[in-house]
Amino acid sequence: MELKLKEIHDKKIRDILDERAKINLPVIEKDASIQSLLSILAARDHVWAVDKKGSRKVVGVVTEKDMLRLLAPARLPKYVFGKKYGVSIEYGTATKTEDVMCKQLITCSPDDNVGDALQKMVNAGLRRLPVIDGDEIVGEITAHYIIQILLGKR
Amino acid sequence: MFDLKLLLLELGLALILARLLGYAFDRAKQPAVIGEILAGIILGPFVMGNLFGFDILSPSINSSVEAIAYIGIVLLLFLSGIETGIGELKNSGKKGLITSAFDVGIAFLFGYIVGGMMGYDFIHRIAIGNIFSATSVGITVRTLMEMDALHTNVGNLILTVAVLDDILGIVVLSVTLGKGSVEMLLLKVLIFFAIFIVILYGLYKFQKAKIKANIPRFVLTSALAFCFIFSALAMSLGLAAITGSFFAGLLLSVIPQRRRITEFLHQVGDVFFIPLFFVWVGASFDFSAIHGLGTLILYFIPMALLGKIIGCSIGAKITGFNNRDALAVGVGMMPRMEVALIVATTEMSMGIFAGAMAHQILASTILLVIISSLITPFALKLVYKPPAKESNATNA
Structure with a gap:
């Protein structure tokens, strides 16, 4: 298994990207209502926001953790700045x-190494990265997905 | 002489008392900051010192807490900048800009007039104007939440103007409090903003670059280092340190690691540095200055409140609000909190206010903070009746 993990690290993201996952990416247009956002999040643990319907240009992300913060009772911090607390x-x-x-x-881009992408995720405390080619999202790398590859399930 | 034992004791007592009193005030639906200031007053030379002869946090004995307090201000403004973000500016729109311009302009003018009535010098009048133009709408946001009126036009305008006010207030502060002749000062401010724009451009470019090296926590360390160096740069150009750290924060708001940096700063700042600033402010509150306050306080507080109400109301009225809503915006912008205290202490550290005057101005500002945040919820509920929730019903 150790050997295999090293192998995965050295691969290009392009090589491990799942074509099926590409069709099934959770996306939503950025001006969609909170209700439609929640209906996607009821089934998925994150959604990529794109700039308009049919577009693949990612402009944001909403994760389960973000939602948790928004669902809990709104509580003001001690020092309030900016608009976001409202x-x-x-x-x-x-x-x-x-x-x-x-x-x-x-x-990350399809030409990055998987190892570098994982390092990026660890550094930034993330569990998923969009794979961006040019301006458009072509897939995603998630911790789950890497585990599946490691276990030979993909 | 540096006394480590005393410093450790001071820090421990200050932190725990500030946290407890902050929590008590929060439970009482009052700003936690007032609790922290109160902790400082209690621990400071004028309560503990006089009652028990237990002399801690006294400026004459130990200046280490003062140094930590100033780092607290720098971090607070850095956080403020990074959380506000350059993006907010683009979204603020014409209404926000007009209201904010009137708000800061008129509040500043009122401060200047108060200085004039007290017979202060030109520089002191301007310094009071700067204290007057700061806003902290935490208490207003809390009240609007209670009234379920945050989503209304009034709530939205208050949030937008509060963001712009911070930026405008700090720009005004940098321009008016700089040292030297007008031409030199203008040149320095231009140099500062030129550097700001070059770094901003660089950061946008930098995001495209691919960096292989992986230094653990490099982003967090370099963000802190950048904040301190940029503040030092601002100071060496004769501007205030807080100007530097606020704009350093605005700069770093464009990078993707923004969220991580904010989380980290909240941990370091909220737990250690920032409460110590408010405790230190409380400990510097000089009760003996109150006797000399008389006329100052008579002008200072009403004018500070009126300046905001009139400025914001005129601005909101011009942008198409009806009388009642415009007045509500004005009342909502009334409270002063963190920023006013920071401006006052910055002006002290720059040597603009000194001696008895410094104590009087600080005492007035602390009283302004307490009074304005006590009366705002009542005043806002009095003047503003939120419209029935029909727009919300369709979205919910």
Whole structure:
């Protein structure tokens, strides 16, 4: 198994990317309502937000953890700055996906090594990276997916 | 002489008391910051010192806490910048910009007039204007949440203007408090913003670059280092340290690691450095200054509150709000908190206020903070009735 993990590290992301997963990527347009966002999140643990319907240009992401924060009772921190503390589903200030998504993404490209991508995920505390080719999302790398490969299930 | 034992004791007592009183105030639906200031007043020379002869946190004995407090300010403004973000500026729109311009302009003017009435010098009048133009809407946001009115036009405008106010207030502060002649100062400010734009451009480019080296926690360390160096740069250009750290924060808000940096800063800042700043402010509160306050306080607090109400109301009225809503925006922008205290202490550290005057201004600002955050919830509920929730019903 150790040998196999090393092998996986040296592979290009392009080589391990699943074609089926590409069709099945969870995406939503950024001006979709919170309700449609939640209906996707009921089944998936994250959604990539794209700029408009039919587009593959990723502009944000909403994860389960983000949602948790938005579903819990809104609580103000001690020091309040900026607009983001006013954004809440409870108080009706968040109505679109755009309002709640994380806009700054850490991404990888199909030509990166899997090892580097994993390192990136560890450094940034992430469990998933969008694979971006040019401007468009072509797939995603998740911790689950890597485990499946390691166990020979993919 | 540096006394480690005393410093450790001070830090321990200050941190725990600030946390407990902060929590108590939070439970009482008051800003935790006031609790932290109160912790400082209790531990400081004027309560513990006078009652028990237990002299800690006294500025004359130990200046290490002061150093930590100043780092707290720098971190607080850095956080403020990074959480505000350059993106917010683009989304703020015309209404926000107009209201904010009137708000900061008129509040500043009122501060200047108060200085004039007290017979202060030009520089002191401007310094008071700067204290007046700061806003912290934490208490307003809390009240609007209670009234379930955060999603209304009024709530939205208050949130937007609060963001712009911080930025505008800090720009005004940098321009008006710089040292030297007008031409030199303008040149320095231009140099500062030129550096700002070059780094901003560099950061956008840098994101495209592929970096192979993997130094653990490099992003966090370099973010902190960048904040401190940029603040030092601002100071060497004759601007305030907080200007530097606020703009350093704005710069780093464009990089993808923004969230990680904010989380890290919240851990370090909220637990250690920032509460110590408010404790230190409380400990510097000089009760003997109150006797000399008389007329100052008579002008200072009402004018500070009126400046915001009038400025914001005019701005909101111009952008198309009706009278009642415009007044609600004005009242909602009334509270002063962190930023006003930071501006006042920065002005002290720059040597603009000194001696008895410094104590009086700080005491007035602390009283302004407490009074404004006590009356805002009542005043806001009095003047503002949120519209019936029909827009929300369709979304829910």
